[in-house]
């Protein structure tokens with residue numbers, strides 16, 4: 090299958106999905122996210138696939154977030170719909186019956202961090218950087234970040250990220266439990282492959298059961314509420330100010346309106 094924004098390669102029962110928009114730091118537009126969803130969905134019924142690696146092309150980014158240019162003039166309804174569609178993509182990954190490993194090879198910001206969080210396991214290269222900078226845009230995370238980040242690293246650590254928009258490096262991410270291991274950029278993919286090589290010798294049934302049961306740990310209505318509140322941001326002056334500031338490379342001045 091040929092896609093516009095992602096590359097897929099199946100080798101030795103491991104499907105590698107590479108986000109391929111390096112000139113935009115692999116920013117996640119709607120079509121790109123649908124392509125990831127489609128590739129993960131197809132992998133579910135492909136007996137050749139035992140595991141999936143998700144990574145970004147280029148040296149700089151896993152994904153620098155949702156595509157700000159695409160959504161900067163969205164209405165509340167369009168924002169809500171964007172978030173709802175994004176959640177379905179993240180759920181597809183999280184509910185995959187084949188393990189999905191994020192190979193985070195640079196910026197994983199906003200939607201990029203949320204995409205990594207939806208994966209079952211995260212490995213990082215030494216140049217990886219994580220953050221949820223949405224508040225700088227007068228926005229909140231819209232692809233599950235308020236929920237999955239909190240569940241992954243705990244409420245206080247997650248709130249520090251979510252409220253300040255601070256970015257952290259790979260070593261700090263490992264300390265927080267956001268990533269399992271930090272390896273040199275040139276070893277990242279082979280490291281992820283080694284992990285999946287161990288998994289693929291096991292029964293696909295037991296692997297699928299464990300993945301399903303581990304997701305049962307996470308329940309609650311937070312995801313639905315996040316979609317609603319993300320959409321509401323698009324009706325605010327602060328969102329318009331935040332996105333305008335990003336494009337004009339200036340600091341936003343928020344008024345709470």
Ligand code: COA
Pocket residue numbers: 112113114116117153154155156157158196198199200222223226
């Ligand atoms: N959406 C759309 N375009 C993006 C993007 C995003 N999230 N992140 C980066 N880009 C684009 C830039 O606009 C730029 O495009 P251009 O060359 O056509 O001007 C290109 O990718 C390179 O980015 P640039 O900002 O020039 O790189 P940098 O090394 O100076 O800075 C970042 C890197 C990641 C710090 C910066 O791009 C950034 O802050 N991105 C937005 C992060 C964000 O807020 N994500 C959450 C979105 S909800």
